[in-house]
Amino acid sequence: MISATGLGVRFRRNRGSRRNFKDLFAGRKRRSRPGEFWALRDISFDVRPGEAIGVVGRNGQGKSTLLKLVAGVLFPDEGRVRVNAGVAPLIEITGGFVGDLTVRDNVWLMAGLHGLRRAEIAARFDEIIGFAGAEDVTDTPFKHLSSGMKVRVAFSVISQLDEPVLLVDEVLAVGDKAFRAKCYGRIEELLAEGKTLFMVSHNERDLRTFCTRGLYLDRGKLVLDGPIDDVVDRYNADHPA
Known part of the structure; x- marks a missing residue:
């Protein structure tokens, strides 16, 4: 491998x-x-x-x-x-996320950049947000999240990769x-x-x-x-x- x-x-x-x-x-x-x-x-x-x-x-x-x-x-x-x-890289995992975009937009962006198709992202979106516990900040700009929540969202996205x-x-x-x-x-x-x-x-x-x-x-x-x-x-x- x-x-x-x-x-x-x-x-x-x-x-x-x-x-x-x-x-x-x-x-x-x-x-x-x-x-x-x-x-x-x-x-x-x-x-x-x-x-x-x-x-x-x-x-x-x-x-x-x-x-x-x-x-x-x-x-x-x-x-x-x-x-x-x-490779699914859980290293410097918040790198690449765009501060001015919402959590929702960042999930779509990062999952897409890592190769997930639109249908796959749509099917996994609720699971990604739920795993991170980000339901209340889905439409909040990423830059306004706490450092801990940024890591939660990033881990949730990357760990969904195949x-x-x-x-x-x-x-x-x-x-x-x-x-x-x-x-x-x-x-x-x-x-x-x-x-x-x-x-x-x-x-x-x-x-x-x-x-x-x-x-x-x-x-x-x-x-x-x-x-x-x-x-x-x-x-x-x-x-x-």
């Missing part, structure tokens, strides 16, 4: 730095200037259909960058990643307890349908609940790829509370 080979992503710490003409024809070592660093390097793995993968690591170790590569919103500087199916691969980046850490419980239930439903899950979370319970396999990233490197319990235990041993 997902295949990554030798993935590498390079960023610049100092955005003001510029490369000169010679750099374009220089070797890789020459092109790695002092102000640059590799957020990810030499990352390789394969994901089979129906697997549930949890990505583990400290902040700033490349976890969200890896999800963006899988989502296709970021391109690698080295290697390649292939996703042999459509894509085989679900990407989740810390979205379960937001919202109140009742809404988080609804999110948990929805993800369990999607997994029961055979969806492939690729998930970033700092919540050990979520990782052990939903995932069967883990990828442990540290300093941009893949330290361990194995059963989720082994990966979480290794991470805890390396970084005791």
Whole structure:
């Protein structure tokens, strides 16, 4: 379902730095200037259909960058990643919503942009609004919603997509307890349908609940790829509370 080979992503710490003409024809070592660093390097793995993968690591170790590569919103500087199916990205999920449009219009817009046909959106509209608990704000401009309600609406739309691969980046850490419980239930439903899950979370319970396999990233490197319990235990041993 997902295949990554030798993935590498390079960023610049100092955005003001510029490369000169010679750099374009220089070797890789020459092109790695002092102000640059590799957020990810030499990352390789394969994901089979129906697997549930949890990505583990400290902040700033490349976890969200890896999800963006899988989502296709970021391109690698080295290697390649292939996703042999459509992706439902629960990452930065309020991005793309238009503040001046109503909740109703945003649901139609975002669902359509993600490939749902008009008949499908119409059939699922009430369920999307109901899941978010947005019945009272359906005709309210999106920009006037609370941050929590924005996330509710966005999650409700994206989780209705029929894509085989679900990407989740810390979205379960937001919202109140009742809404988080609804999110948990929805993800369990999607997994029961055979969806492939690729998930970033700092919540050990979520990782052990939903995932069967883990990828442990540290300093941009893949330290361990194995059963989720082994990966979480290794991470805890390396970084005791």
